Amino acid sequence: NAGVTQTPKFRVLKTGQSMTLLCAQDMNHEYMYWYRQDPGMGLRLIHYSVGEGTTAKGEVPDGYNVSRLKKQNFLLGLESAAPSQTSVYFCASSYGARAGSFTEAFFGQGTRLTVV
Amino acid sequence: DQQVKQNSPSLSVQEGRISILNCDYTNSMFDYFLWYKKYPAEGPTFLISISSIKDKNEDGRFTVFLNKSAKHLSLHIVPSQPGDSAVYFCAASDGGNDMRFGAGTRLTVKP
Numbered sequence: 540n541a542g543v544t545q546t547p548k549f550r551v552l553k554t555g556q557s558m559t560l561l562c563a564q565d566m567n568h569e570y571m572y573w574y575r576q577d578p579g580m581g582l583r584l585i586h587y588s589v590g591e592g593t594t595a596k597g598e599v600p601d602g603y604n605v606s607r608l609k610k611q612n613f614l615l616g617l618e619s620a621a622p623s624q625t626s627v628y629f630c631a632s633s634y635g636a637r638a639g640s641f642t643e644a645f646f647g648q649g650t651r652l653t654v655v
Numbered sequence: 656d657q658q659v660k661q662n663s664p665s666l667s668v669q670e671g672r673i674s675i676l677n678c679d680y681t682n683s684m685f686d687y688f689l690w691y692k693k694y695p696a697e698g699p700t701f702l703i704s705i706s707s708i709k710d711k712n713e714d715g716r717f718t719v720f721l722n723k724s725a726k727h728l729s730l731h732i733v734p735s736q737p738g739d740s741a742v743y744f745c746a747a748s749d750g751g752n753d754m755r756f757g758a759g760t761r762l763t764v765k766p
Contacts, residue, residue, distance in 0.1 A: 543698070572753070572754065574756070579664070579758060580758055581661070581744060581756050581757050581758035581759045582699070582744060582746075582756035582759075583756070584753055584754070584755060584756075587753050587754075595753070597753055598755070629698055629699070631698075631699075631754075633754075643689055643701035643704060644689075644701070644754060645701070646691075646698030646699045646700070647698050648696075648697060648698050649696075649697075649698055
């Protein structure tokens with residue numbers, strides 16, 4: 540049981556390059572999230588999805604796009620990378636609201652992205 | 656606008672004593688609160704949660720307290736162990752949509 544898997548684990552990009560981060564979950568979760576973690580800022584929500592085919596903006600969506608074509612996958616795209624996007628990116632998934640409660644999210648191990 | 660705040664970036668306690676981590680929130684629509692623990696080079700892992708209909712939830716050495724009127728919650732770890740040394744994140748949800756995190760508190764438990 541893999542849980543939440545992020546690909547790649549490390550990447551170095553040049554300013555202006557594009558890339559896609561892939562997140563896959565095998566728990567049949569409805570909700571998926573992309574966060575970035577920066578020193579002193581904690582985890583900030585970039586985009587999230589409450590189901591296949593849906594996406595929504597979080598706190599810091601600018602410069603990123605996402606797609607949820609399949610329930611198990613959530614892709615995060617950077618069209619034109621900037622040094623300010625140097626960060627550690629975490630994907631997470633959860634059942635969301637269920638039976639009157641909000642269920643916990645399971646996180647991937649993170650992707651360390653450096654933009655030079 | 657950070658809706659979930661952890662104002663203490665670090666906390667150091669002696670093994671066996673109580674660790675108290677605090678979290679404040681501003682959005683009155685939040686009704687589920689979660690604590691996550693994070694070790695270096697790993698993703699956060701879920702620790703304990705509480706819904707707004709309760710004011711306390713306990714799981715072994717971990718207890719979360721919620722004060723809705725003050726928009727404040729705290730995580731108590733008793734007794735603290737060296738293996739508890741990690742960064743602890745407070746998170747909140749409005750019950751069906753996104754989940755917002757605080758900046759985290761680095762806990763160090765000294766032997």
